[in-house]
Amino acid sequence: MQIIESRTDLQAWSDAERAAGRRVALVPTMGALHAGHLSLVEEARRKADRVVVSIFVNPTQFNDPRDFEGYPRVMQADLAACREAGVDLVWTPQADELYPDGAATWVDVEGLTEPLCGGNRPGHFRGVTTIVTKLFLAARPHVAVFGQKDFQQLATVRRMTTDLGFGIEIVGGPTVREPDGLALSSRNVRLGRQARRQALTIVESLDLAEGMFDRGERDPAAILEAVKKTLDRATQARIDYADLRDPETLEAAPETLDGPTLLAIALQFEPDPDGQGAEVRLIDNRVLGSESGGR
Secondary structure, three states: EEOOHHHHHHHHHHHHHOOOOOEEEEEOOOOOOOOOOHHHHHHHHHOOOEEEEEOOOHHHHHHOOHHHHHHHHHHHHHHHHHHHOOOOOOOOOOOOHHOOOOOOOOOOOOOOOOOHHHHHOOOOOHHHHHHHHHHHHHHHOOOOEOOOOOOHHHHHHHHHHHHHHOOOEEEOOOOOEEEOEEOOOOOOHHOHHHHHHHHHHHHHHHHHHHHHHOOOOOOOHHHHHHHHHHOOOOOOOOEEEEEEEEEOOOOOOOOOOOOOOOEEEEEEOOOOOOOOOOEHHHHHHEEEEEOOOOO
């Protein structure tokens, strides 16, 4: 496994692989790799001959500097995980190369980025789409793999890729979950024990909504009322959003649900009363009425 820091070195490597007729896949990450990330690597290996994993904690997508500073950084463990997973190359760029002094160009996708996470995290998706553009230009992949847990991010990257004509296949990898159903996240380890137990209300809400939909409930207000009642049991959390949306456009669901519908949830957890844990924001989703549920 190669480890490269320079953008120009990565471009040269990718150009050589392309010239040899090999397909290149990119798995963008911010490190702190877990089984969810490694499942994306597996998907990338099915889609391409060579797999690149980028590890970069992108400062421009964080709204809270404390969240950025507290984000786990475990490079040696990440490299070991990549090596074990059969990754061909790991790119570990530095911030001053990706964001040199005076950089003034941003990539902004309108519409898709405004609801849900975009409502309370101004500038977040601008940071995401800008860094993904930079990653694409450096790695020059044929395919890029993103997790479906970040549903809005996946939809936004797909839109951007189409609009800018990158010619890159965007693949969504199913959400990987812990044994009790909580979606894997690098932030889970920062939850206090009590908050960790309460986080299961997210999974319970998704299951509840799916059951209601499968039994014929088509009133979005009724589904959301039941979802929020369940989420309210997480006394250490504030509901950032719990909303039903069109899974393609992310527009608000109609008054009567008439097809697959995205249920997206975000909770902001506080530390445990005894001081354990930290402030942690968790997201999850499910597509009601689809065979896979978007999972």
